[in-house]
Amino acid sequence: MRFLPIALFAFVATDLSAQLPGTRLTVAVQVNSIAVRGDTSNVAYILSNSAGSQDSLFAFIVNAPARVSSIPRPQPDSVWMTDSLIHESEPAAFWSKLDLLAPSSSTAPIFFESVGIPGIVDEWVQGHWPIPTCCDDDPPGVGEDVFVTRTVQGKTAGVEPWPSDRSAQALLARLKTLTQASCASPLLWISDGTLCTQLVADLDAAEAYRASSAFAEARATMDLFSNRLNGSDPGTFAPGVTSQAFWLLKSNADIVKGTL
Amino acid sequence: METMKFTSSNRKVRFSTGWTPPPRFVAVSSLLACCVASACRDAVAPAARIVPVAPVVRNVEPLPHSIAILPSTPLASVPLATYDMVEGVLVEAMIDGFVHVTSNVNASAVHVNDDVDYKGVYDFSMSGQCDWAATISSPQLSTPGFGGCQSAEPRYTKTQTWLDTLVLGGYGSNGVITARRGGGSGDPEYCSGGSLCHVVTGLQTVTLTPLPAAIRLTAPNRTEVAPKTILIPDPSTLPVNFTVSSTPSTYHGITVPRRALSWQWIPASGDSAQSTLACPLPPASSNSYTCAGYIYERGSVVVSARVNGVVQVDTMKVTGPQVQITLEKTSMRPSVLSYTGVLPAAVHNETQSVQVSVVDTAGHLIPNQTVRLALTATEGSAGHVHINGNLPKPPGTIPIIVNTGASGTVSTTFTAPEPSGPVWLKGSVSGTSSVMKKIKIEVPGLARYGPELGADTVGGVAGAHTDNHYATPAHIGRLAALVFMYNRQFPNGPRLKLNDSSLELGGLFDVNKDWHPDHAGHRWGNNTDVRTHNGSTAYLSQLQINAIQGIWMNLIGRGTQGIILHPVGGRVAPHIHLAY
Numbered sequence: 001m002r003f004l005p006i007a008l009f010a011f012v013a014t015d016l017s018a019q020l021p022g023t024r025l026t027v028a029v030q031v032n033s034i035a036v037r038g039d040t041s042n043v044a045y046i047l048s049n050s051a052g053s054q055d056s057l058f059a060f061i062v063n064a065p066a067r068v069s070s071i072p073r074p075q076p077d078s079v080w081m082t083d084s085l086i087h088e089s090e091p092a093a094f095w096s097k098l099d100l101l102a103p104s105s106s107t108a109p110i111f112f113e114s115v116g117i118p119g120i121v122d123e124w125v126q127g128h129w130p131i132p133t134c135c136d137d138d139p140p141g142v143g144e145d146v147f148v149t150r151t152v153q154g155k156t157a158g159v160e161p162w163p164s165d166r167s168a169q170a171l172l173a174r175l176k177t178l179t180q181a182s183c184a185s186p187l188l189w190i191s192d193g194t195l196c197t198q199l200v201a202d203l204d205a206a207e208a209y210r211a212s213s214a215f216a217e218a219r220a221t222m223d224l225f226s227n228r229l230n231g232s233d234p235g236t237f238a239p240g241v242t243s244q245a246f247w248l249l250k251s252n253a254d255i256v257k258g259t260l
Numbered sequence: 261m262e263t264m265k266f267t268s269s270n271r272k273v274r275f276s277t278g279w280t281p282p283p284r285f286v287a288v289s290s291l292l293a294c295c296v297a298s299a300c301r302d303a304v305a306p307a308a309r310i311v312p313v314a315p316v317v318r319n320v321e322p323l324p325h326s327i328a329i330l331p332s333t334p335l336a337s338v339p340l341a342t343y344d345m346v347e348g349v350l351v352e353a354m355i356d357g358f359v360h361v362t363s364n365v366n367a368s369a370v371h372v373n374d375d376v377d378y379k380g381v382y383d384f385s386m387s388g389q390c391d392w393a394a395t396i397s398s399p400q401l402s403t404p405g406f407g408g409c410q411s412a413e414p415r416y417t418k419t420q421t422w423l424d425t426l427v428l429g430g431y432g433s434n435g436v437i438t439a440r441r442g443g444g445s446g447d448p449e450y451c452s453g454g455s456l457c458h459v460v461t462g463l464q465t466v467t468l469t470p471l472p473a474a475i476r477l478t479a480p481n482r483t484e485v486a487p488k489t490i491l492i493p494d495p496s497t498l499p500v501n502f503t504v505s506s507t508p509s510t511y512h513g514i515t516v517p518r519r520a521l522s523w524q525w526i527p528a529s530g531d532s533a534q535s536t537l538a539c540p541l542p543p544a545s546s547n548s549y550t551c552a553g554y555i556y557e558r559g560s561v562v563v564s565a566r567v568n569g570v571v572q573v574d575t576m577k578v579t580g581p582q583v584q585i586t587l588e589k590t591s592m593r594p595s596v597l598s599y600t601g602v603l604p605a606a607v608h609n610e611t612q613s614v615q616v617s618v619v620d621t622a623g624h625l626i627p628n629q630t631v632r633l634a635l636t637a638t639e640g641s642a643g644h645v646h647i648n649g650n651l652p653k654p655p656g657t658i659p660i661i662v663n664t665g666a667s668g669t670v671s672t673t674f675t676a677p678e679p680s681g682p683v684w685l686k687g688s689v690s691g692t693s694s695v696m697k698k699i700k701i702e703v704p705g706l707a708r709y710g711p712e713l714g715a716d717t718v719g720g721v722a723g724a725h726t727d728n729h730y731a732t733p734a735h736i737g738r739l740a741a742l743v744f745m746y747n748r749q750f751p752n753g754p755r756l757k758l759n760d761s762s763l764e765l766g767g768l769f770d771v772n773k774d775w776h777p778d779h780a781g782h783r784w785g786n787n788t789d790v791r792t793h794n795g796s797t798a799y800l801s802q803l804q805i806n807a808i809q810g811i812w813m814n815l816i817g818r819g820t821q822g823i824i825l826h827p828v829g830g831r832v833a834p835h836i837h838l839a840y
Contacts (some may be wrong), residue, residue: 058806059814081749081807085815096810098749098803125537131809131836145819 022129022150025053025103025184029060029089029125031157032109034118034247036255040069041118041159043247044111045126055127056100061151062123066116067091074110084259087147100128114159117252120181121158123149155187157248168210168259170219175252176203182245189248192240198228199249206256215260222257226250323470323569326437330394332359332460334444340396340437341468343429347517347547349569351404352469355394355422359462366451367458372414378422378464379408382415385446393442394464398428399435399590406442415418425512428468439466473506473516475572477563485579492555492580492693499552501577502537504565521571523551523565527559528579534686534696535659536557539655557695558582583631583687583695586615587674591700594767594783595656595676610676612699616662617669618689625668632803633658633672634686642681642702643763646724646773654775655683655702676701679775680767703766706730706785714743718791719759724773729760731785735840738816739788742838745811746804754799756808759789761833781839790836794829805836812838 024238032044049057068084071093079099085092093112101107129150163170182189183196190196202225229246231237237246245258265303326341343349358375365371369385380393390409395402409415429435436683447457479500482490493500502523506516525536552650553561561576589612598607610733618629635655638645654677662670674685680701708730710717720726731739743756762785769779781787790808792800800808805825812823822839826832 059810061814079803081745081810083745083815085818087818094814096807096814098806098810100806126814128806131805131823133827134824134837144813144822146813147818150813207563 020054020129020149022058022146023055023152025055025057025127025152026050027053027057027060027123027125027152029123029154029244031247032111032245034157034251036118036251039115039162040113041066041116041251042111042113043158044109045117045156046107046109047101048106049100049103051104053103053127055129057094057097057125058100058103058128059094059126059151060110060123061085061095061126061147062089062093062112062156062158063087063121064093064114064159065113065121066114066159068093069113069115071095071112074108080110082110110128116159116161117159117163117255118157118248120155120178120187120248121160122153123156123158124153126151155244157244158184166259168256169207171252171256171259172203172207172210175249175256176200178252179203179249182249187244189242189245190240192238195228195238195240199225202228206260210260218260219257220258221252226253276492291670301384303754312351319636320474320567320570322472325470326468329468330355330464330466332392332441332462334392334441334460336441337397338439338466340439340466341429342436343398343569344435345430345517345566345569346517346545347519347549347566348427348435350425350427350471350473350511350514350516352471353396353424353426353428354418354467354469355464356403356467357394357462357464358418358420359392359460359464361392361416362459364447364451364453364455364457366453367445367447369446370415370458372416374414374416375418375462376416377419378404379410379417379419380406380442381445382409382411383445383668386443389446390394390442392443392460394466395440395442396426396428396466396468397438397440398426399430401426401428402440421602425471427515427517429513430517437468454529458768459777470569471511471516473508473518473568473570475518475563475567475574476505476507476509477561477574477576478503478505479576486577488575489577489579492558492578492582495694497678498554499538500555502551502553502561503565504549504563504567504574506567517565519547520549520551520563521566523553524562525553525555526560526562528560532685533700537561547582556589556693558693580693581618581620581626581689582693583689584615584617584619585685585687585695585697586617587685587697587699588612588614590698591702591704592676593703594678594680594701594785597777599780602777606780611673612654614658614672614674614677615669616672616687617664625664627664627668629664629665629668629689631662631664631670631687631689633660633662634688635674636684636686637677637679638682638684642679642765642767643725643727643730644679644681644770645722645726648773651774653677653681656699658685674699678768678777679770680763680765692744701765701767703762703784705732706762706764707733707736708764708768709736709739709761713740713758714747715739715756715758718757719789725760725763725771727764728760728762728769729758730764730766734817735761735786735788738812738821738840741816742808742811745815749807750804753801753804754812757791757799759791761785761788762765765828781837787837787839790838791833792825792836793834796828808836808838 006008028048030046032046035042071082075080081096083094085094124163179199203219206218206221229238229241229250283495296367320406325745328338328340330338355378358377361372361377363371369383370381378394380390383389383391388472393406395405432741451457479490479502504518504520523539525535525537535555537551537553542548555578558579564573593610595610596606616631617624631701637653637655639653656677657675662672664670683699684696686696717729720728760782763783766783766785771779826835
C-alpha cells in the first residue's frame, strides 16, 4: 500500500463562518487504493477532516456513473451508513458517519466497487448541520437540496463505465487524456511539470511501439510510466504526485499493459 | 252476494256465494263458523258459484299451480306447496271429487254406500266426527276443516267441488301447505262375520292456484298529476306515505298479500339526494308495505316488493317547480386561511362558480326568483371524529340569498372551507321545493398506510382524529424507504414511531379539535411526524436521529424534502417533522 501523508484538500474555504452549516469544513479525500479485478474496480478512500473545520463530517458522496455494485459498511458498522443514490440522473456511492467525524480526525479506509474502469469523478463532502428547530408545526417552505446547500463539491478518482472501444490504442489515448487532466488545472494532481512531460512522452512512445507491433517494448514503456509515479521509498508517491493521480494513472497503466 | 271475512292468526279466508262457475269447476261455498275441523257440527252445504276469470294484469306471471292427489287413506297427508312468505299467498283452493264408502250392514257408527264429498260422513260414535273428510292445511289455518258434515240423514253430502279463495303459507319460515285426510269411522275394522266394516275407495284432487296481481305503488292523499306522478310536496305536508298494493288489490274482498323488500329514492339527473325514505325493512317474521318519504326534490321512488309471492318493482315519479344548482365541480381542494404559523405563501382560497336557477315542471327557467342558499358541513366526516355543537364544522362560504334575475339564472361563488369532507349546498325557494348538492372537499389521491411499512403508526386520538396516517403515494414511498433504511441500519434498534401524517381526505388537521391549523403542515399528505421521545424520555438516540436526517435529506427524493426538529421543551411534544 502506498501512502502519501500529504492530504489534498478538496476545497479550502476562505471564511468558513460565513457559510451554511454543513459546508464549513475542509476534508482531505485521499485515495487509499484502487484495485482492478477483471471488469470490476475497487476504490478505497480515507477521509480527513481538517483541524480548521467548523463542522463535523457527516456524509461523503462519490459519483459512480458505472453504478455501485458493492458498498460495504465500514467498521464499526453501527456508526456507518452506506447506500447508493441517484444524483442528477447518475448513481453515486454514499457514506454517512452517523457519529460524525470531528475536525482533526480521519476515517479508516472506506471503499466501494463498480464494474468499470478508474476515472475522474465528482465527489461531495457534507458537514453535519443541525436539523432546524421550530417552535410551530409548520413545514419548510420549500424542499432543500442538500447537495446544493450543505455540501462541498470536488473531484477524485473513482470508477466510470468501460469505454466501448477497449483496444490498446483507445485505452492508451484515454490514459494520455487522464494524465494531461491530472497535470492541468483545476486538478493539479501532479504538480511536477517535468514529470508530466515524461509521462506523456512515455505514452506516446508506447503507442508508437504498439503501432509497429513492438509489444514487448510497449509493455516495458508502460512499466517505466508506472515507475515514474513511485516515490523513492516503498509505499510513497513521486514528489508532486497525489494519491488520486497515483492510483488513477497506475491502475489505468496496468490495464493498458494487459492489452498489449 | 254473500261475503264473510274470517281471520285467524293472520290468515284470511273468504267465502262467498253467487259466483259463476267456470266450465271445469263446480264450485261450492261453505260457511264454517270455526276452523278446528273436529269441533264443527253445523256446516252448511255450499251453494254453487262461479269463479271469475282472473284478470290479466301487466303480464305478471303468478306462482305456479300446486296439485296433489289425496288418497282415501285415513289421516293421509300430501304436500301441496311451500310458501315461506311472511305475508302469505292468495290462492284459489279447490278440492274436487269424492271418495266412495261401502259400509257393512253390521257397522254401527256409519252406514254409507255412496260417494262422499270433502266433508266426509257424520259419525255418531265419535261425537260428530266427519269421517274421511278432506282439508287443506296451512300454518294457523285448516280449511275447509274436518268439521261441517251434516248430522241429518244421510249424514253426508255429494258436492263435486269445493272452491275458495284463501291466504295460505308464510308465517315465519313455516309455510308448508298440505292436503290432509281426516280419520276413519268409530267402527272396528272388521264387523261381525269377519268382513271389513267399511271399504273406502277413490281419490280427491286438491289444487292451489295462486292469483295474479301486479304491483302498484301509490301515495295515498297525494294527487297524481299524471299516471304514477305526483308533485313535489309542500315541506309542511311531509312525509309522503307511499304504499305498495296491487292490481287487483283484492280478490273477493281479500287483500292481495304484499311485502316491501326495498325502497330507494333516485333523484332526478343532476340533483343530489336530500330526500330520504326512512324505511328500514322489517324483521324476517313481520310484514311491511308502506314507507314515509321526505321528498324535497324531483326524482323517483323505486320499490321492490313481493306481491302475492312474486317479486316485482314499481316506481313513482315526483316532479314540480324546483331550484336548480349547477356546480362547476363536485370535488375541490380545501382552502388555506391565514393564521399564525401558516406560511403566507400557502394562504389562498379555493373557489368555484355556482349557477342557481328555478325551473318549472316543464324545465323552463322562472326569472326573478329569490333563492336561499345554505351550506352544511358533514359532521364526523373526513377523519374529524370530534363533533361539538358549539364548534360546528366550517362549511365554507356562499351568499345566503341570490336572485335569479331576468335571465332566470344567477352565478355566485362558493369558497371551500379548510377542513375536508362533504359539504351540502342547499337551495330553496319559499313555499316550494329545494335541492341539495354535495361538494366533496378533499385532497385527492391520498392513501392509507400502516405498520406494513415496518414502523409503528401512532398518534390516533379517540374522539378527535383516530385515523391519522393518510398521505400521497410518493410520500408513503419515501416513508417506506426511510423505514427500510433505518431498520437496515438499526435491526435491533427501536422501531420508528410514525405519528400524524394527514387525515383521510387531507385538509385542515386541527389537532386541538378547534378548526384551527395547529398542525399546519399536515394538510396535503406530504408531512409526517416521527416521535423522538416517549414523554420526556428519549426514544431515539442522536445516532438514530442523525440516520433519519441523513436518509431523509440525502437518500430520499433529494431536492424536495424538508426536515424540522421539535425539541424537548417546545410547545408540542418533541418529534421530527418530515416534509415532502
